[in-house]
Amino acid sequence: MNLQPTTLAELQEIVQQTKSTLLPYGGGSKPALSAPPEHTQQLNMRSLSGIIEYEPTEYTFTAYAGTPVQEIAVELAQHGQYLPFDPLLTAKGATLGGVVATNTAGAGRYRYGGVRDFILGVRFVDGNGRLVRSGGKVVKNSAGFDLPKFFVGSLGRYGVLAEISFKVFPQPQxxxxxxxxxxxxxxxxxxxxxxxxxxxxxxxxxxxxxxxxxxxxxxxxxxxxxxxxxxxxxxxxxxxxxxxxxxxxxxxxxxxxxxxxxxxxFDWIPSEANLVKIPITSKHIPVLENTLFEAKRRYTVGANIAWFADVDTARLDRVLNSLDLVGLQLWGTGQPYLGKRKGLPLAQRVKKALDPHNSFLEA
CATH class of the missing domain: 3.30.70.260 (ACT domain)
Structure with missing residues (x-):
């Protein structure tokens, strides 16, 4: 079976009929997160692409998850609008679904907030192959468990994002x-x-x-x-x-x-280097500087996000564990998470509800 759907119906069929574990991926701009572990098949979402609906006067749009963010940025710019959280890796092919699944906001997050502050709604295919809608296409919409925000940073573990709705802002001149x-x-x-x-x-x-x-x-x-x-x-x-x-x-x-x-x-680091994102507070920076000073690094969003590159991941894992921090590896090899993860019990309960047959990777 071709694991590159072009329609929502094809996506549902793939999830329903594929026996092995699936790992959705888009533009491949974060290779550490799209490389399939053993007994896992990649689900290529790049053909499920395009802007479905855009209302410039309402400052909202809906697009397929495989849509390149650069394509969306060009369309928004024609109307003087943009995604203020500055989605990362747009020039390297990042897709809308990938930005949501990996929660990769850039410098603009400092003033405007991150991906969770702008996502309005999603349509996704769950582990049973059902097409599920959560949230909406308008700003004033909220009821029940906020699944759209839950999918931010979900890494394709709970379902396959198919369509995503966002609000946008006027772009500074x-x-x-x-x-x-x-x-x-x-x-x-x-x-x-x-x-x-x-x-x-x-x-x-x-x-x-x-x-x-x-x-x-x-x-x-x-x-x-x-x-x-x-x-x-x-x-x-x-x-x-x-x-x-x-x-x-x-x-x-x-x-x-x-x-x-x-x-x-991230052109400030070698293309073959690993890259790890670490949510921190400024109090962690002196320790990181003292122990990992040989790595290429940068602190963003008011010194609340650390980026470490070309770093010994085993050593970084030990340091993060000692600081009770977690890191997400975007480039490199090995496990995506380093350090100490939190919130696993909740994630596993949601996983059981949305993906009872483990069609996707573990939470």
Whole structure:
């Protein structure tokens, strides 16, 4: 049987008739999560693609799960709209279903929230091959268990996402990015904590290790082009007065766009390297820096998400266990999860309800 459905009916038939365990995948932009374990078959969702419905005046759209996010971004941009959470790996072929299943939001999550804050509804095929709808296509819709949000980060373990509805926002007309340099990690973290208590509207707030044990705070501002210079001045004056910032570099126009494209695609790490996403708080960063300083790394979303690349996964697993943290491996080999997982009892109960015959991988 061809495991590449082109219709919802074909998808249902595959789930009903395939005896081995299925692993859905889309663009292959996160190979560690789409590589099938033993006795598992890949379910190629790329042919179930396209925008089903888009209402620019309602700021909502519905698309098939196999739709490339880049294709959606182009359509939204024609109406001055976008997905504010900045889906990652769009240039590498990430699909809408893959973004939901792996919960891969980018820099915009700092200001606007993540995938869960924008997903409205889903249609999915459960382990019995039934087509199930949950949520809706409008913003004001809620009843019962919120399955659409549950599917965010589900890794294809509970069902196959077929259609997904999202809300969108107007896209800022212009952006600028500021790099504030600090001599030490402590001074950089102090600046991030100070910024968190201010009314500055920052589209991104990242922390990047630099040579000589220095750190850069990277701040992105978006909005009306005529308002950005005054906002830059207020922010710069504030940090100079309230923190130990050493110097500032401003990125604009093509340089600014290129910088964020590199971050979105993870082009700052070798293509053959592994890549691990770790939800953290800023208190974990000193320990991570002291124990894993040789790895390529970056801290995003106000220093609440760590990205480690080209790292010894066995060592990282031990460190995460000691910190009671969990990591998700997007690139590399081996198990997708590192460290200490939480919430398994709930996940297993939902798994039993949606996939009683284990048509998909274990929760």
């Amino acid at each position: 212009a952006y600028t990015t500021l790099r504030f340099n600090f001599a030490t990690l402590d001074s950089a973290l102090a600046a991030i904590h100070r910024l968190a208590t201010t009314p500055f509207e920052m589209d991104a707030l990242d922390l990047e290790p630099m040579p000589n044990d220095q750190f850069d705070c990277i701040i992105r501002l978006g909005g009306l082009p005529q308002a950005l210079p005054a906002r830059v001045k207020r922010l710069t004056d504030f940090l100079r007065a309230e923190t130990a910032v050493q110097n500032t570099i401003q990125l604009q126009d093509e340089n600014e766009v290129t910088y964020w494209q590199v971050q979105n695609s």
